[in-house]
Amino acid sequence: MATYGSGFDQDGFLRLAREAGERLRGSRRWVWGIGLGIVGLVALSGAYYQVEPDEVALVTRFGRYVRTSEPGPHTKFPFGVERVQKVPVQRQLKQEFGFRTVRADIQSAFRRDEQTTAEATMLTGDLNVATVGWIVQYKISDPYKYLFKLRDVDETFRLMAEASMRSVVGDHSVTELLTVGREAIAAKAKDLLSDLCRRYDNGISVQQLVLQDVDPPEPVKPSFNDVNQAIQERERSINDAWAEYNREIPRARGLAEQSIEAAEGYAVDRVNRAKGDAQRFVAQEEQYRKAPEVTRSRLYLETMSEVLPRAGKKLILDDKTRGLLPLFPLGNAGEAKP
Amino acid sequence: MTLRGWSLAGGAALLALITLSSTFYTVSETEQVVITQFGQPIGQAITTPGLHVKLPFAQEANVFDKRWLEWNGNPNQLPTRDKKYIWVETYARWRIADPLLFFQRLRDERGAQSRLDDIIDGDTRNVIANHNLIEVVRTSNRTFERSDDVEDVMDEEAVRQVELGRDKITRLILERASRVVPDYGIELVDVQIQRVNYIESVQAKVFDRMISERKRIADRHRSEGQGKSAEIRGRKERELKIIESEAYRKTQEIMGRGDAEATSVYAAGYGRNPELYKFLRSMDTYRVGVDKDSWLVLSTDADLFHYLQSPNAGGPAHKGARPPEK
Numbered sequence: 001m002a003t004y005g006s007g008f009d010q011d012g013f014l015r016l017a018r019e020a021g022e023r024l025r026g027s028r029r030w031v032w033g034i035g036l037g038i039v040g041l042v043a044l045s046g047a048y049y050q051v052e053p054d055e056v057a058l059v060t061r062f063g064r065y066v067r068t069s070e071p072g073p074h075t076k077f078p079f080g081v082e083r084v085q086k087v088p089v090q091r092q093l094k095q096e097f098g099f100r101t102v103r104a105d106i107q108s109a110f111r112r113d114e115q116t117t118a119e120a121t122m123l124t125g126d127l128n129v130a131t132v133g134w135i136v137q138y139k140i141s142d143p144y145k146y147l148f149k150l151r152d153v154d155e156t157f158r159l160m161a162e163a164s165m166r167s168v169v170g171d172h173s174v175t176e177l178l179t180v181g182r183e184a185i186a187a188k189a190k191d192l193l194s195d196l197c198r199r200y201d202n203g204i205s206v207q208q209l210v211l212q213d214v215d216p217p218e219p220v221k222p223s224f225n226d227v228n229q230a231i232q233e234r235e236r237s238i239n240d241a242w243a244e245y246n247r248e249i250p251r252a253r254g255l256a257e258q259s260i261e262a263a264e265g266y267a268v269d270r271v272n273r274a275k276g277d278a279q280r281f282v283a284q285e286e287q288y289r290k291a292p293e294v295t296r297s298r299l300y301l302e303t304m305s306e307v308l309p310r311a312g313k314k315l316i317l318d319d320k321t322r323g324l325l326p327l328f329p330l331g332n333a334g335e336a337k338p
Numbered sequence: 339m340t341l342r343g344w345s346l347a348g349g350a351a352l353l354a355l356i357t358l359s360s361t362f363y364t365v366s367e368t369e370q371v372v373i374t375q376f377g378q379p380i381g382q383a384i385t386t387p388g389l390h391v392k393l394p395f396a397q398e399a400n401v402f403d404k405r406w407l408e409w410n411g412n413p414n415q416l417p418t419r420d421k422k423y424i425w426v427e428t429y430a431r432w433r434i435a436d437p438l439l440f441f442q443r444l445r446d447e448r449g450a451q452s453r454l455d456d457i458i459d460g461d462t463r464n465v466i467a468n469h470n471l472i473e474v475v476r477t478s479n480r481t482f483e484r485s486d487d488v489e490d491v492m493d494e495e496a497v498r499q500v501e502l503g504r505d506k507i508t509r510l511i512l513e514r515a516s517r518v519v520p521d522y523g524i525e526l527v528d529v530q531i532q533r534v535n536y537i538e539s540v541q542a543k544v545f546d547r548m549i550s551e552r553k554r555i556a557d558r559h560r561s562e563g564q565g566k567s568a569e570i571r572g573r574k575e576r577e578l579k580i581i582e583s584e585a586y587r588k589t590q591e592i593m594g595r596g597d598a599e600a601t602s603v604y605a606a607g608y609g610r611n612p613e614l615y616k617f618l619r620s621m622d623t624y625r626v627g628v629d630k631d632s633w634l635v636l637s638t639d640a641d642l643f644h645y646l647q648s649p650n651a652g653g654p655a656h657k658g659a660r661p662p663e664k
Binding site: 060121123172174220231256267275 | 364365366367368369386387388389403405406407408410429431471472475476477478480482483484504505527528530531532533534535536541544545548549551552553555556557559560562563564566567568569570571573574577578581582584585586588589590591592593595596597599600601603604606607608610611614615617618621624625628629630631632633634635636637638641642643
């Protein structure tokens, strides 16, 4: 009832209201009025419900499922006749195993404790132990089954996820788990979990399963790191050897090439010199043949006149003074006899 | 209305309300109901959800859950057939398949839980005790993929072939446990081995084994590195020797060829007059071979001194050597 409208007979309205009030008070009908009003309010508030964009609502009447409401405002029968259960079907849900996110932020904080360690510790196929952290992302694909099929769906889902992951890890070696097999293991665990969800018919569809930290157990970690270090060392020593090889072999090849070239040079040198010498001799010989005696004597005497002055000590002996010879110490004297 | 009239009306309304609420009962999607009359079960269990009617006061609605219910086993320390002590944690899901029977035998879920404890734990223990550890851990006989870097050193037991594997073991437990539970109106829907872990003392030994395995792997890598690098160095040495010796061979060949050609050239040239060559060569040698430390002992019979004693002797007319000074 608006009282602020323009052109509204305010006085008339007030009078009417007053009269109505007196009439009610007179017959005690106002008690009924208030009672009905309260009942009406309760009915209204119980009849209205709103479904958020990421949910659907399942309505049950006297416990029996009757309909599903999509996002938006809705009404239902009040007084507990119809009840509403909302299920976030659009939301991407996540469960963490082997760790817990304490604070999701740009730099998220994680927590590990006894419980998460128990979740993460598992046996590998080669009977070793590893700790595995992983997450499962899932959606509620069938809200009816999700609500009514299992009593403790979420807890059961966790157990299913643990059983699947352990089953897959149990069929892989610790090396596979830590290195080459990560993706395959995640994929297989996801398949196994999806199968289990289908078998349990729990209305959950698994979207993604991602392996997080996969580590050898704490006491064994240093020896695993040592293996990595050993691999590095192996690579380094092989690389060092190759480096040495690459440094020395080309150099040796170059040196070999050099000595071959030098030998070629030597050979050419020898031949050319020989040719030169021979030519010279031939030329000389041609002239010599014209006057052999004179030339021969000239060459001899020229040589002598050159050689004799150079010698430090000279001794000219006559045949008759042969007895003198033993007097001279001939130790390191060069001997020349024309 | 008088006060008496009011209270009569109120009493009647209350009575009606109580009667109504005792007559009507709801069965939700998650429930099933067994009606008992003075404690005696009447008819079949009601499983369809919705509003239902019963006799007021005389009949009672006993509500049971219709959903799959939880059973989570406690960790049990069990020996396997190969005498490995392990912690096994199982979980099961079950439902009340026959509420009437369930109601008669167990009354409520608490009774069921303790009965399931006995049954499932017992069967788990039996099955595990009859199989080797590897059967509980592995599912198949797939061969492990080998990494390029880390070739595994396998434990002897780990390479043993699996006969059943985890899947079949759990199915075996499920089958055995399922034989008994129908007597309680229970259906066992699934049993899974959730966790298997070594007990602490075994775990310590396993860790030791893992450490020694890794040590072996690391050692192998190191020695492989040393071996490979030695191999490369050896190859280097060999190639160096090949290169050097081939170079030597080639140089000698080439030089030899040069020498040979030079020799033939000399022979061809000097061959025209070997006597002259000998003479010229001797002259050259005298020039080079005599220095200031040399003694020259000459006889006056020599051609050179022919004229030293008499100018009339025949011979080459040229400048003679002077008499010795020292």
